[in-house]
Amino acid sequence: xxxxxxxxxxxxxxxxxxxxxxxxxxxxxxxxxxxxxxxxxxxxxxxxxxxxxxxxxxxxxxxxxxxxxxxxxxxxxxxxxxxxxxxxxxxxxxxxxxxxxxxxxxxxxxxxxxxxxxxxxxxxxxxxxxxxxxxxxxxxxxxxxxxxxxxxxxxxxxxxxxxxxxxxxxxxxxxxxxxxxxxxxxxxxxxxxxxxxxxxxxxxxxxxxxxxxxxxxxxxxxxxxxxxxxxxxxxxxxxxxxxx
Numbered sequence: 001x002x003x004x005x006x007x008x009x010x011x012x013x014x015x016x017x018x019x020x021x022x023x024x025x026x027x028x029x030x031x032x033x034x035x036x037x038x039x040x041x042x043x044x045x046x047x048x049x050x051x052x053x054x055x056x057x058x059x060x061x062x063x064x065x066x067x068x069x070x071x072x073x074x075x076x077x078x079x080x081x082x083x084x085x086x087x088x089x090x091x092x093x094x095x096x097x098x099x100x101x102x103x104x105x106x107x108x109x110x111x112x113x114x115x116x117x118x119x120x121x122x123x124x125x126x127x128x129x130x131x132x133x134x135x136x137x138x139x140x141x142x143x144x145x146x147x148x149x150x151x152x153x154x155x156x157x158x159x160x161x162x163x164x165x166x167x168x169x170x171x172x173x174x175x176x177x178x179x180x181x182x183x184x185x186x187x188x189x190x191x192x193x194x195x196x197x198x199x200x201x202x203x204x205x206x207x208x209x210x211x212x213x214x215x216x217x218x219x220x221x222x223x224x225x226x227x228x229x230x231x232x233x234x235x236x237x238x239x240x241x242x243x244x
Contacts (some may be wrong), residue, residue: 007099021125021134025141028121032063032176033149039066046074052157057154061147065089068221081215088221096123103127104136117143200224 036057043053048070060066065086072082096118105113114186122143129135188194200220207216 017134018137021129021138022141025125025138026145028125028142029145029149032121032146034153035063035122036153036223037151037160038155039063039070039150039184040154040159041161042067042157043154044158044161046070047071048158050155050162053158054151054155057151060090061116061150062088062090062093063150077215085221093118096120099123100126103132103141105132106136114139114143117147119143119146121146196227 009083039057040050042054043056043066044050048056056066056069060069068089069082072085074080097115100118101111104111104114108119117139125142126135126139129138132136170202188197200223203223204216204220207219211219
């Protein structure tokens with residue numbers, strides 16, 4: 001019996017439409033996957049080995065959580081604090097999964113395999129498609145290309161970073177915060193999100209002299225999560241004439 005393909009063809013989807021989805025998805029995969037070089041270099045600058053950095057990318061595979069984890073470790077935080085921060089940031093992937101479960105409609109081993117590819121980019125590409133067939137195609141191509149390139153570039157960055165010696169001599173110990181900020185900034189698209197990020201940052205700075213390393217980031221992430229889950233939270237500004 002032939003294996004069931006992860007992406008099923010749809011006779012209603014024209015070949016030109018499929019080619020466009022594949023091209024767009026590969027473009028996103030190339031742009032995002034290449035950023036893994038930064039993570040590899042930052043991870044080794046934070047004290048991780050090449051193998052540890054690569055295992056993180058293989059098993060965790062969510063950029064924000066990975067950068068948060070190495071950032072807490074680089075600041076002298078404990079492993080539980082680093083892990084808690086990474087898990088907190090990874091909660092959003094679970095929310096993505098709730099949306100994608102009904103959109104993609106996979107069951108069994110296909111749903112299990114797809115769960116590892118649930119990231120910002122694969123979710124965005126899938127939900128932007130007009131039908132299920134193209135949503136599945138976009139999800140697999142985007143998530144798969146990001147996964148392959150992210151892990152290859154993590155290895156490249158980790159090897160290069162470890163060859164530089166002590167990262168502090170080149171200022172690479174400050175790269176963790178810069179890389180995390182670069183990952184976060186494009187997502188602050190509304191005034192509400194920017195205000196929430198500012199309040200969370202102020203909270204983290206206030207806790208720095210009072211708590212162990214890692215706790216400020218964990219507290220800031222917890223604040224953002226609690227606000228985001230509040231039923232009245234709406235990051236978009238109110239439209240004129242729209243009741244609140």
